[in-house]
Amino acid sequence: MTVDSGFVRHPGSTDAPRGPRTLLRGAAVVTLDNELGDFEQADILIDGDTISMVAPKLEVHDARVVDATDMIAIPGFVDTHRHTWQSAMRHGYAEMNPLQYFADVLQGIGAAYTPEDVHIGTLLGAASALNAGTTTLVDWSHIQNSPEHSDAAISALVESGIRAVFAHGWPLTTDDRWTKDSALPHPTDIERLNKQYFAGDNPLLTLAMAARGPEMTLPTVWRADLELARALGIRTSVHVGAYPHNAVHHAVDQYGRAGLLGADMTFVHCCGCTDAELAMIAAAGASVSLGVHCEMNSQGIGDIPLDRLLSIGLRPSLSGDTETKCTGDMFTQMRLLYAYYRSWRGGGHSTVSTPPDLMLRDVLEFATIEGARAAGLDHCVGTITPGKQADLVLIRATDVNLAPVLDPVAAVVLSAHEGNVDSVLVAGDFVKANGHPVRLDHHAVIRKAKISQKRVLGHPVNR
Template sequence: MKRIKNNSITNSSDSQILIKGATIISMDDAVGNFVKGDILITDSKIEAIGHNLEAEGATIINATGMIAIPGLIDAHRHAWQGSLRRLMPNVENLTDYVSDIHFAFARHYRPKDMYTGTLLNMISCIDSGVTTVIDASHNARTAAHSEFSIDALEDSGIRALYAPGKPLAGDWENHWPEDLERLQKERFQSKDQLVQLAMFSQPDRDNWSVARKLNLPIITEMLGAEMSALLPSFQKEGLLGPDNIFNHVTGLTDEAWQIISESGVKVIIDPRSDAQYALEEGVFPYDRAIQNGLKPAIGTDLESAYGGDMFTEMRVAFSLQRAFGQNRRYNGDKSSLHHMSVKDILESATINGAIVAGLGDKTGSLKPGKEADIVLLRTDDINIYPALNAIGAVVHAADRSNVDTVMVGGRILKSAGKLLGIDQEQLKTLVDESIGYLFEAEGYQPNIFAEEYIPSAKNDGFWTAI
């Protein structure tokens, strides 16, 4: 299969880019914000932020009327499912999702399908201002499946933490987690690479031991009373620490939250998927995280039901948090929820995500010395004009149509509202072929006007097989 590599031009070490006249939201208290400021980029890094910066010979980006923000960070995404977008928009629970994705289509995935779904997903991320993704790739059926997933991440030009995991159903090579050591030696030799390695695993002492031997972050979907009950023994055995990243964290007990906080575990909340897939309480636990002294990141999870842009995720998180608070007050509960501000939610979508991914020294905020992961948003577009509050405009009004420029490590991947360096028609051809193959392999007859989700009868009773 011919790879589709992003051939946009990389900013070379002897050249500079100067962003002029932007409204800068740095997400760094020491740097501060600028009503109108400049950002100087040398090679892949931010060299300076300030007023009236000059750099002879630099490429100038006129950002007048634009807001500059750090690239958005999606801290929880299963990118391999990119080709199955909105296949089940009305799915109501986790059982039906797992049945019809993992116990059906996932079993037929070839390495090239992993590549196609992941690349489509990542290019879409870049298009909507996401510059970093934690990719929980839980369909690593063979070593080649992992290789092709990594190829897709690299070819897109995005920054990513790649976390392969064991498939939930069907035949596979049983090469994981041992193959992580090979991947680390062959594909992840430098901490300066845009794509870094992690492990995706449910609570498992042996798996976690392999990850720690290799010094890899461990990503786990942690939710519910049953999983909460595991944490006291894990804490007692010294198995919890800052290298643990817990997704969802809904339905956890008070004791579990205390252990997470004491152990330095990092958490990711998922405003839409907890409700869509009826996970435990169905409520994303932003407030529980804040009450326990944690700084949660935000993830979209997957696109088999809904869209995957972070602007929507931020708005859903803000609105739901406010709704929870008002509902409690209306029903006589005098305990107050954390008063979420637009700055809080943008932190969860930027610097908090970077810290969770172990990339806080590289990205998540605009600061001299950090990598130039920058997004410019047009504020003269009619849906956002006038931008009377910059952070409010980003969180409450902006969408992918306002994303003018996207830069990852000093490399411009989107400019003047257009993706650069990627053959979109070639990508669509790959997607069409992959979908056709998967539908035929599963014997699936799509209904593009389906009003109600109906699970596949042939997969009934799968849950007991997990």
């Protein structure tokens, strides 16, 4: 990426253009806006935090110009479910029985987390998400051990510069009082947080509830929790149908029979949900989040229900889930999902009589506009559309694993990776430029994460 109009980048500099107007010049633009269409080569004009115009060869004389020739411009990815606080414990549970993850991480280790551990884990996860082109992150934060833990998580999200939906969960303890037939209501601290952090004018922060739902609580509790979320005017995200011991609760059916299903709900995983339950989700206008890599890597969780979703018109969003046993970047989720579906369908495993076709563009939409819809943010992100926020990713089309690019969508979904991401913008600000972070010192973040990792796991970092 090179920048004109008075902006000089010295060798090795990671500075990015700043100012009220920025013109991205000459990129191959995948807008994902069905009315606007895509462009083999076009310019994107950004006014402040907003996309102003998208067209070939814009004549603009009062903007800083970024030469985006040989770049693929796409909307920023939207991750709809990541336990970001766990990032310092990366990859430690991939080979273990998934039930050991629940016992170790969500009880013993999680219960011992300090606010400082939450802050650095969340900051590390958000930093790596941005580096890989994820500009909006639903931080599914079930580590609300104290109000200070919540404050620490929110502080890290703000520090990172990511567009964040903070999904407020529950405390982690060494027993199962919060997660097995629990009579404990959702922590009321969510009301304080709503007033303190989310009632202002920060467009990058949104509040949601990470709910326990019928699989974990008594009916009086999950009903009251959902009513609390709706009273606060926030969305609700809940795990359902992951592993047989959860699927037997038929959580979606319970919500449906109670008349509480709504478009403000996102259901995560849904592997063990019945066809009738998926139909209920679709009828309610609710959304589904698939954590593809973790679902494929978690033995016993159940089959990814993509064929059943698509057959009833339910288009899912994607998530990085937990980096304790998978990778969080959206390139991996897209690539694995496409390959999984092709193999699943081609091998005759589907229970759907005629499984729908899955196109590469569909998968890219799952990672962008469908994620924006699931986060309740499709009015402002998810496509490169004038009037929406300038959350954008520039991918180098000249890199040897992509060039020569025949189809930008195919290149992004099938072959692109984090290393191809040249620049990332959130609300018009560069958080990554010329392949380097602009806002954060990644080395400093990693040093702190190593200290946290050693403390929470109770052994040397390099075991």
